[in-house]
Amino acid sequence: MNTVSIQPVDFGDAVRAEAYLDLLDHYMRGPTGSGTPLSPALRTRLTAELRQRPTVLCFVAYLDDTPAGLLTCVEGFSTFAGRPLLNIHDIVVHERFRRRGLACALLEKAEDVARTRGCCKLTLEVLEGNAGARQAYLEFGFRAYELDPAMGRALFMEKRLEG
Numbered sequence: 001m002n003t004v005s006i007q008p009v010d011f012g013d014a015v016r017a018e019a020y021l022d023l024l025d026h027y028m029r030g031p032t033g034s035g036t037p038l039s040p041a042l043r044t045r046l047t048a049e050l051r052q053r054p055t056v057l058c059f060v061a062y063l064d065d066t067p068a069g070l071l072t073c074v075e076g077f078s079t080f081a082g083r084p085l086l087n088i089h090d091i092v093v094h095e096r097f098r099r100r101g102l103a104c105a106l107l108e109k110a111e112d113v114a115r116t117r118g119c120c121k122l123t124l125e126v127l128e129g130n131a132g133a134r135q136a137y138l139e140f141g142f143r144a145y146e147l148d149p150a151m152g153r154a155l156f157m158e159k160r161l162e163g
Contacts, residue, residue: 002063004102006071006109009058011047019060019067021046027070027092032130057086059109061093061102068097071106073113081120086110088124091133103133107140125156 009020024046025038038046050056055076061069072090077083088110093102114122124142126133145154 002100004100004105005062006059006105007062009050009060011051011058016060017047020058020070023060023067023070023092023094024090026094027090030095032092032127032133056089057113059106061106063097063100063102066097067094068100069093069102069106071110073110075117075119076123078120083120084117085121085123086114086117086119088122091124103136104140107136 007016009016011017011020021038021043025043027033029035029037050058055074057071057073057075059071060067061071070090070092071088074087074089076085076087078085088107091103091106091110093100093106110122122142123145124137126137128134146152
């Protein structure tokens with residue numbers, strides 16, 4: 001039987017940092033990522049950037065001793081609730097380790113962290129075509145965000161700022 005362990009990433013530990021970066025690269029290369037690898041320039045500076053941001057929380061899921069998934073969360077704040085919230089920014093299980101309960105374990109970790117921090121909710125975004133992830137999130141209790149049914153569901157939007 002395999003042992004699952006979810007550990008916070010210490011970016012001062014080169015082995016742990018490399019495990020996180022390798023998993024992020026795997027995610028980025030896939031169809032639910034950007035389809036391109038983690039650039040050498042970003043790979044070089046990302047750990048230093050993450051270490052400077054105390055509201056960014058990073059975890060690696062290990063199956064036995066093998067890095068198998070990652071979770072990146074960002075603490076925000078809900079003005080409506082007057083409490084923090086936790087956004088799941090990245091969650092991925094390496095394709096070799098899927099269907100072994102790791103996604104659920106990572107979601108449970110995010111929920112545990114959110115409850116410990118007094119958060120009012122967990123948030124995330126998911127691509128419409130990522131049916132497997134959408135189903136997993138629904139099974140875990142996530143729902144489309146809606147304040148008033150007459151106004152409809154919230155949409156995730158972006159405006160890229162290059163440079």
